[in-house]
């Protein structure tokens with residue numbers, strides 16, 4: 258198999274890209290194609306633009322995965338390659354192709370027959386003809402293998418997408434070779450292109466199986482959304498693994514529709530550097546160009562003149578040059594980027610162990626010790642707080658009915674605090690805010706139950722706000 262011969266032309270041809278993608282969505286019975294079109298400009302390449310004014314919280318489009326499979330990461334959990342069930346006994350098919358399956362029922366599906374045919378062709382050319390047990394390496398390479406199964410029309414869709422050649426050079430191929438599979442040269446070339454396209458464009462997808470499983474999906478329309486650090490959309494996944502892209506604020510006709518490629522609760526310095534390292538561009542969005550990050554400086558550190566000044570330090574100017582000095586916003590003291598780098602590594606070394614520490618120690622650290630060296634607004638602290646929000650109410654031993662009144666109050670406080678950050682950063686009605694509202698609602702419900710109180714107006718408001726944002730998402734836990 259080969260990518261489409263017109264690939265080079267497609268990468269700059271907005272009209273053809275628009276047509277092919279809209280036909281692709283129609284083939285999957287998706288009709289959300291009216292609110293947007295694809296345009297091209299020299300600086301950002303192809304992008305998606307609103308064709309009319311779009312009110313807040315509209316589904317702008319639903320995207321269907323061209324390829325959906327497992328995550329490549331080395332801690333990829335064992336799961337069935339057909340129904341994606343985790344925590345089940347895994348078996349092989351009768352032909353012993355090495356792909357894990359949960360049952361004969363899954364083995365007899367077209368999905369498996371297609372996977373099986375690709376792998377067995379490579380297996381038959383090798384010295385061994387079958388696998389004794391199912392293989393984790395094969396599972397980790399599954400998403401790339403599925404590229405081999407695309408129909409010619411779907412290969413044309415794949416060919417529309419950019420593939421970054423400086424990204425990893427087909428790590429999945431190395432895994433397959435470790436298994437001593439004999440992959441013909443032409444297949445290997447196609448696999449490499451697929452891997453590069455996946456690395457550049459794939460999303461983490463959440464799929465509802467017996468648990469909510471984290472997968473890797475190639476969503477061809479969403480792949481064309483350009484990045485912004487306060488994007489105007491958020492995306493959710495429905496039970497079929499389709500991606501729903503909704504706007505987090507009002508969008509004017511002609512405005513570009515954007516998404517984020519990075520962590521929105523990282524500070525500007527980290528975000529820009531991360532985007533440069535992973536996506537090879539320096540972001541110049543409004544948030545990146547505002548030193549104080551719309552009033553919530555997640556990068557900020559305490560003034561290095563710690564005995565005399567309690568001001569915050571930030572880079573002197575926005576720059577692509579990482580050697581720019583930092584300056585105290587209160588006393589004007591300067592520090593070299595080298596000093597700041599050392600300071601940041603020290604702080605990370607203080608904070609990182611808490612990710613694997615007990616919940617008690619983590620909370621104790623957040624409540625009593627942070628003001629010693631790290632400002633409350635720093636991304637390291639915000640991230641730990643987000644982690645606590647995720648644990649309290651959900652981890653065994655910390656379920657809602659097991660929480661002390663004190664921890665329940667603390668969870669409420671953290672939810673409100675981070676919702677406020679999301680608002681200050683102008684992230685709009687995004688998924689993170691939806692989840693925080695959901696957590697706040699669950700906390701307030703537990704509180705009122707304990708006190709035997711009726712729900713207040715606020716509780717109802719929080720519930721409605723959470724559902725409004727998360728409607729359609731397979732992780733929405735609140736019933737209407």
Ligand SMILES: [Zn+2]
Nearest residue numbers: 337340359363
């Ligand atoms: Zn299964």
Ligand SMILES: [Zn+2]
Nearest residue numbers: 350352354373
């Ligand atoms: Zn098989």
Ligand SMILES: [Zn+2]
Nearest residue numbers: 486540542545
């Ligand atoms: Zn930016």
Ligand SMILES: [Zn+2]
Nearest residue numbers: 560566585588
């Ligand atoms: Zn100072």
